[in-house]
Amino acid sequence: MKEFIVHHPVATEKELEMLQAFLTANQLPANDLTLGNNLLLVYFNTHENLVGSGGLEFYDDLALLRSLAVSPELRGQQLGKEIVADLLEAAKEKNIREVYLLTQTASFFFQKLGFKPVSRESVPEAIQRSSEFANVCPASAEVLKLRLR
Numbered sequence: 001m002k003e004f005i006v007h008h009p010v011a012t013e014k015e016l017e018m019l020q021a022f023l024t025a026n027q028l029p030a031n032d033l034t035l036g037n038n039l040l041l042v043y044f045n046t047h048e049n050l051v052g053s054g055g056l057e058f059y060d061d062l063a064l065l066r067s068l069a070v071s072p073e074l075r076g077q078q079l080g081k082e083i084v085a086d087l088l089e090a091a092k093e094k095n096i097r098e099v100y101l102l103t104q105t106a107s108f109f110f111q112k113l114g115f116k117p118v119s120r121e122s123v124p125e126a127i128q129r130s131s132e133f134a135n136v137c138p139a140s141a142e143v144l145k146l147r148l149r
Contacts, residue, residue, distance in 0.1 A: 004045070004046050005079065005082075007044070007086065008041070009040060010035065016035055016040070018050060019033065019040060019050070019053055019067070022042075022069060023067055028067060032132065032135070032136055037057065037058050038056060039055060039056045039087070040053070041087065043083065049071075050071075051070065052069065052074065052080070053067055053069050053083070054066075054086070056090060056091060056099070059124075059127060060126065061095060062096065062098050062099075062127055064099075064100050064132060064133070065087055065100070068080060068083060070083070081113065087099075091148060100118075100123060100127050100143065102133060102137040102142070102144075103142055104137070104140065104142070107142045113146075115144035115145060116145055117142060117143065117144055118143050118144065118145045119143070120139070120143050
């Protein structure tokens with residue numbers, strides 16, 4: 001039986017700290033996350049445990065998808081796919097044209113959802129200047145893009 005999951009945007013510093021701890025536990029970068037110009041979603045199970053997360057950083061009509069994580073016990077149960085769908089719906093509502101992401105481990109997952117590999121050099125400058133692109137992820141991380149419109 002699939003566990004009931006609820007989600008909401010991160011709105012407080014306390015929630016941000018909880019998200020950062022969750023991402024760190026899932027071996028993802030977290031110390032550059034802010035409550036600024038972005039959307040960070042957290043997903044909780046019925047026991048109010050944080051079990052998933054995902055985020056978008058907005059740069060005019062572009063977005064950087066980041067911080068996608070699912071608790072090990074829920075992997076393979078479509079929660080990651082649901083989180084990406086929620087983020088892409090939010091991106092469409094903000095009239096985002098393209099969504100980029102960096103990954104070292106989940107390229108196949110994202111390609112199944114329609115993302116395509118692109119060269120680092122082809123990424124718009126606004127995304128290249130993001131903390132995640134410029135400082136956090138290594139140069140070996142694969143870059144993927146999804147065109148929304």
